[in-house]
Amino acid sequence: MTELAASTGAAPRRTVLQRIGWLVRAAWRAEVGIWQSLYRWILRRPRVPRGASGFTYHSPVLTILVIFIVLSAVEIPIVDLIVHDWPWVRIPLLALGIWGVTWMIGLLLSYLTRPHAVGPDGIRARLGADVDVNLTWDAVATVEKSRDVLEKAPKIRDETHGRTLALRMQNETNVLVTLEKPVTTRLGDDTVEVDAVRLWVDDLDGFMSAVRTHIP
Incomplete structure (x- = not known):
């Protein structure tokens, strides 16, 4: 069962071959992401859109x-x-x-070279090389400080503001972005629609200040 299925109550069954294929593709994506992160770090090319500011989120897992x-x-x-x-x-x-x-090392660098970003085009919410959600300003309703701590929670679950994607670091998030309209993004092999995104930001005040330059 995928995290998406777990969060929505659906339980599509995979055959053994489908499960093996899913695992192989997930492992391949992880391996490619690790080596891309090493490459970007060596060449000092973090994935931050032109004109945007990057915000790290690795502090909760740095020590471990x-x-x-x-x-x-x-x-x-x-x-x-x-x-x-x-x-x-x-x-x-x-x-x-x-x-x-x-x-x-590549896992750590995937966090460092793919920070969250706030810029003229919107917010890019990320989780290493695995997740990259593009939230354009016309789709964003509100951005607020919202501390949320949940252990063993699925990436996507239904909350009062709709289907919510949570990019947790050590089970925590501290920002909630609610959307005017659903946004489509990819999670592994799945394409999903979400109504809100939770994420963790190390510099919470700096992140909110950058957002306020685009959303009064």
């Missing part, structure tokens, strides 16, 4: 990601020392360890 990166990096020479006399084991484990560290 750094810890995982450090532990993964320390683990490589330790494992290499243990299996040093068995090249047929050592080489695959070494490659896997290096890939794992690179992947974790």
Whole structure:
């Protein structure tokens, strides 16, 4: 069951082959996103539209990601020392360890190189390389501070203001964007319509100030 199905009460069944295909496509998108993030960071090319201001959202997960990166990096020479006399084991484990560290760094960089953006064309709400929602000003009704904390909540659920997409960081959001009209976006293999978007912003006051330059 997809997060979308879980949030709407629908329960479309996938065959085994469909599930495998979904997992393969999700893994491929994640892998491509990681390497694109490394590329953008090296070339200093964050995805911020021309004339817009970028706003980070990685602070809630920064500590845990750094810890995982450090532990993964320390683990490589330790494992290499243990299996040093068995090249047929050592080489695959070494490659896997290096890939794992690179992947974790790329995950962090996906947040850094794809910040939320506020500009003349509207708001871009993002979650790493996975989600990029374009909210044009003509579709935006209100933008407000709204702290929301929910554990194990689906990405999309029905709230009083309609179907809401929540881009949570450590289960939290602190901004609510309600829409004048539904906006269509992609979540994995699905195309969905949402009536509101919740997101987390590190610099909440700066974000709201940028929004007020476009919405009085």
